Amino acid sequence: MSAEAPNTLAIDREAMVHRAAELIRLSTINPPGNRYLECARLLARQCREAGMKARIVRIPDEAVRRRFPDGKLYPRAIVLARWDVGARRTVHFNGHYDVVPAASEGWRFGPFEPRLEDGWLYGRGAADMKGAIASLLEAVSAVRRSGAGPAVNVEVSFTPDEETDSVFGAQWLVAERLVRADYAIICEGGHGSRIGCGHNGVLWFEVEVRGKAAHGSQPREGVNAVEQMSRLVIELTDYARQLERQHRFRNPDGRLRTATINVGGVTTTLDGAKINTVPAGVMFTVDRRVVPSESIEEAEADFRAFVRGVCRRVRGLDVEVRKIDEHAATYTDPRHPFLRKFGSILEKVCGERPRFTVSSGFNDSFFFAGEAGLPTLGWGPGGENCHGDDERVQVAELARVAEVYARFLREFAGAGEAGAAVAERQVTVERSVGS
Ligand SMILES: [Zn+2]
CATH class of the missing domain: 3.30.70.360 (Alpha-Beta Plaits)
Known part of the structure; x- marks a missing residue:
């Protein structure tokens, strides 16, 4: 690392994989909401190590009990972190840290015993979406190490319960007005050349x-x-x-x-x-x-x-x-300067022309786009066998995502810099056909 030129972004793959592995080891299975507090503490520590101020927002136990009256209490918590550089604008990144259950039988390695093989990281959550969280934290670390800070303030939330109903996750975060940002990036909901800009x-x-x-x-x-x-x-x-x-x-x-x-x-x-x-x-x-x-x-x-x-x-x-x-369905126009800038960075890093897409499934971007009213996009690492046996993600993919996030943080200063004008390469949006 010491040989790096100043201001160069260098993604530390080893540190990134280490973070992802630490997270995978905590079986945050949902339902019921296993080991959430431990995971929140780990995430807060990882955020601090990446140089952010972090806090844990614990959902009041009474609220959780009211919703799940019979049975054991599984506490809920949200991790909220910030890197304030005094910029005019703030970009919020969100990831969920819960995972779907996994039966060990079908797995080559234990679902909660992360393993690296041929450049792939295996484990429940590797692809959906603890790997994405590790990419994001590595992006923040890389920007910090580069010496040239981000052009925006960075706000990060890690939320539970996405795999069920998000009531004590993204929904709570937005309803309690804990998000103080101008744009939101959900670290899933699009990958490769596809960027999510809405959902049904x-x-x-x-x-x-x-x-x-x-x-x-x-x-x-x-x-x-x-x-x-x-x-x-x-x-x-x-x-x-x-x-x-x-x-x-x-x-x-x-x-x-x-x-x-x-x-x-x-x-x-x-x-x-x-x-x-x-x-x-x-x-x-x-x-x-x-x-x-x-x-x-x-x-x-x-x-x-x-x-x-x-x-x-x-x-x-x-x-x-x-x-x-x-x-309700959500939709952010891909001509928005925020989405255009993200697309252009993606193109530079990955060499592929971005395509914006509305997903058929519902996801947490609803709360940021629909409820908080923020321009929102969804993009993160693509993996294999999400929700299945041998869930895995390529380390190179995690690194690519970290680089896109990092470059975006350094180059995007807010919508003003891109201007409202919709210039070259206009994307045609046909809002409705036949109705
Ligand atoms: Zn997910």
Whole structure:
């Protein structure tokens, strides 16, 4: 390192992998939210080692207990760190430190025993997303070592619970107004040449169909809720096709996204159903995804009107629709100077032309873009087998990501420097096609 010219960015791969390995070793499995406090303490230490001021925001235990009333308390905590250089603007980086569960059987090495092999780092969270956290911390360290500070203030949050509902993670962070920044980068949600600039919205319902119980040997005495449900489900299939035609969104990268419906992710018979009983009730879920050109309120009203329509047509169909969750779609225009600058750095480092994309799935960028109203992008390392066995990420990939973040921090001073003018290489954004 001493041979480096001043102001040169040098990524220390060994230190980066060491940080990632330390994190992987803590099995922050969610659910239920294992070893969160230990991990928060480790992250705060890593932030301080990277030269930032760090604190741990512990979610009050009463709040956690209220949400999970039965069972053991698994404490929740957020790590918040800052490097203030007195700049006009602040960029916020976010990563989640929880991981999905892992059964050891399918793994070559233990999921929580990080291993390096042929340039790949293995372990639960290596790709999603403890590796990304290590890349970010290495970027901050590299900028500090280079002697030329960042052009913006740096704010970092590491949050739990992304793999479930983010209530005590990114949602809490934003709702408590702990973010003091002008732009947000989520260290996942795009990789390689693809930069995430939004995601589809989510509208979740429970649909309960009521019938009438009777003895299984005399089915005509009852009303079979499962048979009634099947009539509704068949109509739902047509409705889904109609939505696909009606609500289309042209991604900035040219790909077409459409509204979707997934039926019956959870389906259960109610009222102690048995094989010899005519089922009196059945509940199934509906997962409706909303593209950025749609209004979530209209999507809900339309769905309820559709169900009412089916009830009018099908004799005796008795249905109750309950909304269980909703998040609007988000979208940051790729022509925004913040996104353009990030794209140009990515192109310089990786040699590939960036493509901006709206993801079909929901992610934590919702809270930064949708709730906090910040220009937001999602980009980090791409790995293999996220949520699967032998999850892994290439060390070279982690290093590339660290370099992009570091260069961005040194070169991006805020939207003013890029100007509002949308000049060369304008990206055509077609907000809505066919609706
Ligand atoms: Zn993730």
